[in-house]
Amino acid sequence: MSDRIAAIRRFNRFYTRWIGILQEGLLRSRFSLAETRVLYELAHRSDAAATELGRDLGLDAGYLSRILAQFEEDGLIARVPSAKDRRRSVLSLTNEGAAAFAPLDEGAREEIAGLIGGLAAPAQDELVGAMGRIEALLGADPTRPYVIRPPHAGDIGWVVARHGALYATEYGFDARFEALVAAVAGAFLAEHDPAREACWIAERDGVNLGSVFLVRASDELAKLRLLLVEPAARGEGIGRRLVEECLAFARAAGYRRVTLWTNDVLTAARRIYQQAGFQLIRSEPHQKFGPSIVGEAWELVLR
């Protein structure tokens, strides 16, 4: 925890300086930082009133009032009393205001382009991706939706990688486990009947969150495999959704039963299987992946 906080503070210091460099460009303009931010907001939203602006930008009401008064005097903004609430004024940029904002906006754009210009396109994408991740985590709209979709290029490898890494750290499994996953997932990718076998990936904002496979054991028996949910995305019911997806597909594909193989240590997964109606039919201790655990076979009769 303390490591994380130290890292975050280091990043804050780093990024404060970086933003500082960006804002130096503003010094050559006729507007202060606060004024620029107000202009930006006005350029990008319609029918805003002073109060919302102040709240969103964290500006003092009195300070903002004066900035707006100056803008009005300079003909940059227009104020129309709100019809619904005559205390409020609806603010909007005039053409003149838009004209004053445009070069600022362009300058900011160029400033950033210059600063990231040294990075190759893939590195820039990585940068933007990391920023998006931070926003998603800190902004934490925890209800933003994930999607369940078929695998894209790279996803099968991702399944192998995450199984290998997570089971190693969480349960101490050794390389044999990752090898097994590679064999199973690789075989699926090399050849499968799309009418009777499928894979689903749970994804949000371009980040994979989970996986599951349904493969054929016999004409009547399907096998659910490689159910995984990223630790950062657990507790949202993604695992349950993935299993449901499997069972619906299995029914539609004409299977009679679904089986799966798991281990006693995977308590979260076991709970999902149980709630989906699976029953434990056989268990057997083994050390196939290093630590001594109990392998379990579960089965569900489809209705």
Add this chain to the structure above:
Amino acid sequence: MSDRIAAIRRFNRFYTRWIGILQEGLLRSRFSLAETRVLYELAHRSDAAATELGRDLGLDAGYLSRILAQFEEDGLIARVPSAKDRRRSVLSLTNEGAAAFAPLDEGAREEIAGLIGGLAAPAQDELVGAMGRIEALLGADPTRPYVIRPPHAGDIGWVVARHGALYATEYGFDARFEALVAAVAGAFLAEHDPAREACWIAERDGVNLGSVFLVRASDELAKLRLLLVEPAARGEGIGRRLVEECLAFARAAGYRRVTLWTNDVLTAARRIYQQAGFQLIRSEPHQKFGPSIVGEAWELVLR
């Protein structure tokens, strides 16, 4: 490009606000933001002079001078004229200064702990990871070193994932390619003789940058496979280093020749092979992975 810039600006606005929230805590202290930053720097570095502080924090020299004078008056810092340059004063926190800084520091720590407290531990790790990535990319000390090491848990899956994703976007390869990689890498993981077969991963700051495998074809012939360098890390000679690693291992393991199979479209890789002394011995058009390309066999006689 313009999308990326927009995303970066959005992040800047977002993060400006987030930092703003953090700094509200300071309002209740006797120090201004600039003063706190100065204290922080003094607490974390030794023998600093005013000029470096001002440069690193982006503060006006006059402003800083006054801050320091005040600190000295309050007994928070000590100034010792530098032996080497009598214009400079070496600054350091007194015990009193350290005591004044401690609660500030603790407050900042708690503030952050509170703000990220809503996130589960894995999500916090993700956050810190993303911040580190941004720092690495923007701070861009391009000379910071990478390491070449054996694979850890998850790395084999990573190799599969990145081959699948990159060859799909760069050359339009289909799923059969990822399946082939999964088979090759999975077989290596499932069983290999560590004396005669090996895999190396190039890594920097916990991020994988590249891979290569050397496997046995016969007692005398080794096969180099799955050479990959992340687009974001190309041009640093990582590919060359990986190939060198392979060849050194092949010599030590007693092989006489090394062979490899590649495709004409992989021009960067071909150049590396050529420079390492490989010679093209056979080529043959195929469409194994979708697009029509020319497969090539290269070979090197070890000396």
Add this chain to the structure above:
DNA sequence: CGTTATGCTTGACTTAGTCAAACAACCCGT
């Protein structure tokens, strides 16, 4: 040894930002 650059200080400022009071309009319950 003179010229120029650097580290730091000081005085004289401007700008940014805060605080509290005030007022009109709204909201709500009666």
Add this chain to the structure above:
DNA sequence: ACGGGTTGTTTGACTAAGTCAAGCATAACG
């Protein structure tokens, strides 16, 4: 409709934050 509390906005009176240029002592360089 009325009174009490709240909200949106403005204004005056401030304080703090930050800038600029001049100046002095020392260092660096040819």
